[in-house]
Amino acid sequence: MRKFFAYAAVVLGAMLLVFAIALPTYVVPKGKVLPLDVVSTTATDPTPGNLLDASALASGKPVQDNGSKPECQGKNPQISCFMWKGLDMQSQRFTTAQEPSNDKVITLEVGQTLFRNDREEPKNLLSASIDRVTLDRKTQMPVPDPVSTVQINAPAQSGPGEVKASVAPFTRTGITYQFPMGTDRKSYDYFDMQILKARPIDFVGEEEQDGQKVYRFEQTVPPTELYSAIRERLEQDGDISVADEGTLAALRLKFPAKVWGLTEDQIRKNNVTDNEPPVEETDAEEAVDARDKKEDDLGPEVEMSRYYTVHRTIWVQPDTGVIVNGNEDVFQYYAQDQAEADEIAKNRDQEIANPTRTATFYPGKWNQASKDAQMDKAMEGKNKLRLMGTILPWTLGIIGVLLLVVGFVLARGSKRSAAAGEEYDHYDHYEHGNNHGNSFDNR
Numbered sequence: 001m002r003k004f005f006a007y008a009a010v011v012l013g014a015m016l017l018v019f020a021i022a023l024p025t026y027v028v029p030k031g032k033v034l035p036l037d038v039v040s041t042t043a044t045d046p047t048p049g050n051l052l053d054a055s056a057l058a059s060g061k062p063v064q065d066n067g068s069k070p071e072c073q074g075k076n077p078q079i080s081c082f083m084w085k086g087l088d089m090q091s092q093r094f095t096t097a098q099e100p101s102n103d104k105v106i107t108l109e110v111g112q113t114l115f116r117n118d119r120e121e122p123k124n125l126l127s128a129s130i131d132r133v134t135l136d137r138k139t140q141m142p143v144p145d146p147v148s149t150v151q152i153n154a155p156a157q158s159g160p161g162e163v164k165a166s167v168a169p170f171t172r173t174g175i176t177y178q179f180p181m182g183t184d185r186k187s188y189d190y191f192d193m194q195i196l197k198a199r200p201i202d203f204v205g206e207e208e209q210d211g212q213k214v215y216r217f218e219q220t221v222p223p224t225e226l227y228s229a230i231r232e233r234l235e236q237d238g239d240i241s242v243a244d245e246g247t248l249a250a251l252r253l254k255f256p257a258k259v260w261g262l263t264e265d266q267i268r269k270n271n272v273t274d275n276e277p278p279v280e281e282t283d284a285e286e287a288v289d290a291r292d293k294k295e296d297d298l299g300p301e302v303e304m305s306r307y308y309t310v311h312r313t314i315w316v317q318p319d320t321g322v323i324v325n326g327n328e329d330v331f332q333y334y335a336q337d338q339a340e341a342d343e344i345a346k347n348r349d350q351e352i353a354n355p356t357r358t359a360t361f362y363p364g365k366w367n368q369a370s371k372d373a374q375m376d377k378a379m380e381g382k383n384k385l386r387l388m389g390t391i392l393p394w395t396l397g398i399i400g401v402l403l404l405v406v407g408f409v410l411a412r413g414s415k416r417s418a419a420a421g422e423e424y425d426h427y428d429h430y431e432h433g434n435n436h437g438n439s440f441d442n443r
Contacts, residue, residue, distance in 0.1 A: 032181045033137040034106050036097055042326070042374065043092040044364035046117050050085050050355045051126065054250075057082040071261065076298055078261045079253075080356040088117040089126065091364050095177060100134065105143055107134045108177060112193070114362065126360070128153040131193060133172055140180045140321055142191075148172040150196065150233075152247055165230075165247035167196065168237035174198030179321035181381075183215055190219055194308050194330075195229040201314065209315060209324055210375050219312040223341040226306045226332070227251040251306045253334060257299030261356055267302060268336045304334040306359050307341040317378035324374040326366050332359040 056063045062072040062081035072081035091114045098109045110131045115124040130151040134143045142148065150167040174189035190201035201219035208214065227248060234244045257267055308331070315325035331348060334357045335341035344351055352361055 034135060034140060034178065036101050036106060038095060038097040038106065038108060040095045040374065040377065041092070042370040043367055044090055044370075045367045046088045046090050047362065047364055048086040049089050049360070049362040050083060050352060050358045051087050051089070051116070051361075052079070052359045053082050053084060076256070076259055078356075079255060079259055080261055083355045083358055085355060089362055089364075090115060090117060091362070098132070104137060105134050106137050107132060107147075110177060114360075125153075129193060131176075133176060135178065140178045141175070142172040144171060146171045150193070152230075165234060165241070165244045167233045170233065170236060172198075175201070177323070179316045179318075179323065181319065181321045183316050183318040183321050185215065188217070190217075190312075190314075192221055192310070194226065194310070195221065195224050196233045197229065201312065207315065209371070212317060212375065212379070214315045214324060215318050217314045217316065219310075219314075221308070221310050221312075223307045223309045223335075223338070223345045225338070225341070226308050228305075252303060253306075254301050254303040257302050259298060260302055260304065262299070262302060264299070267300065268340070302336065304336055304357075306332055307335050307345075308332045309345050317375070317382065320378045320381035322374055322378035322381065324378055325371050327364065329363045331361050333357045333361075334359060 053063050057079070060077065061067075062069075062077055063084050066072045066077075066081040066083075069081065071078040091112065093110060093112045095108055095110045098107045101107050108131075110133075111128070112131070113128045114126045115121075116126060117124070130153075131149075133148045134145070135141060136143055146169045148171070149169050152165045152167075172191055174191035176191045176193075179188070185203045185206075187200045187202045189198040191198045199219060199221055201217045203215060204218050205216050206213060207216050230251065231240075231248055234240055234248070240248075257264070310331065311329040313327040314323055316322070317324050331345070331352075333341075333344055333351065335344055344357060351358060355361070
């Protein structure tokens with residue numbers, strides 16, 4: 001029986017040692033995949049920002065106390081009259097797993113909204129989008145197939161209602177909602193939902209959040225014209241729908257120079273779409289008429305495009321790749337060309353303090369509930385990895401070694417017992433022989 005237990009202990013100990021080695025070297029790497037039950041909600045705190053009010057612009061009614069300003073009175077108020085300053089806004093993102101999802105890929109559907117807090121639903125909606133992206137569960141990166149789609153929903157700038165556009169399936173590059181498990185201290189490509197392209201996001205340092213090590217990444221997208229960036233995506237299927245045109249219309253606005261608040265020397269020469277010849281003064285009466293006409297003259301039509309820039313900061317739990325905190329300082333505004341857009345971005349504090357070209361300025365930061373929920377998710381994943389990669393291997397390894405030792409001890413003891421038994425049998429045989437001899441002699 002002792003011999004049986006010895007062999008059993010050796011075999012079981014060897015198996016545990018094999019498992020202890022296999023867990024961190026094979027099982028854990030295979031297990032570093034995105035779960036199929038992804039569900040998360042992140043939101044920002046209510047944050048003051050600036051906003052061009054689409055409905056007010058369409059109705060011609062200035063917002064806040066702008067109506068008392070000289071430039072906001074009369075039949076043609078300046079566009080700045082329809083811009084809110086210090087308006088409380090919030091954004092929210094809801095992420096769920098959808099089909100197709102299997103042992104190799106997972107499809108995430110992400111709905112994101114930006115809304116104002118001074119109105120009830122649905123009149124509070126400022127913009128909304130639905131993003132679908134399929135990720136490789138092992139690498140956590142988008143698959144190389146044209147399966148990503150984006151739906152855009154926003155209030156119309158030129159009238160009541162909403163505009164909706166859908167981007168045809170395309171191949172996506174870059175990170176969006178999840179960093180790789182085992183995030184490195186390096187730059188990654190990060191997909192920007194506004195320009196629908198990936199740009200580098202840089203590792204800038206290691207910090208702590210809730211006592212846990214996190215990596216901080218930062219990205220600044222330079223002023224980018226949204227009209228051309230979005231039109232490029234919308235045209236990929238070879239067709240621009242009426243809804244697509246409605247979305248693009250909000251990205252280029254045309255108003256007389258005076259409505260934009262432009263003086264004659266501020267108008268870019270390549271941006272005048274309606275120049276009228278100067279009035280020649282022939283006599284006093286014509287001079288008076290010319291003066292009156294000049295006072296009512298709104299100037300040439302000037303078209304401006306919406307530009308977008310953002311400074312993005314993201315904190316990542318490196319073991320799991322879970323994003324545990326995020327800030328986005330979003331600035332969208334109108335400019336005549338790239339040079340003017342760069343100049344406005346350079347002097348953005350002045351524009352934010354006194355908005356005249358702003359479409360949206362929103363410095364959103366995740367609220368505490370979002371940070372806590374994402375950190376809980378990261379810690380759950382980290383603990384599983386630690387259990388499978390450290391605790392179990394060490395536990396199984398120690399038990400395995402102990403069983404081997406016990407097995408060898410039992411085996412050695414079994415051999416000693418067998419040897420002792422043989423010696424005893426030999427001695428007993430010798431004694432039995434002597435006794436037999438003595439009996440014979442006694443006779």
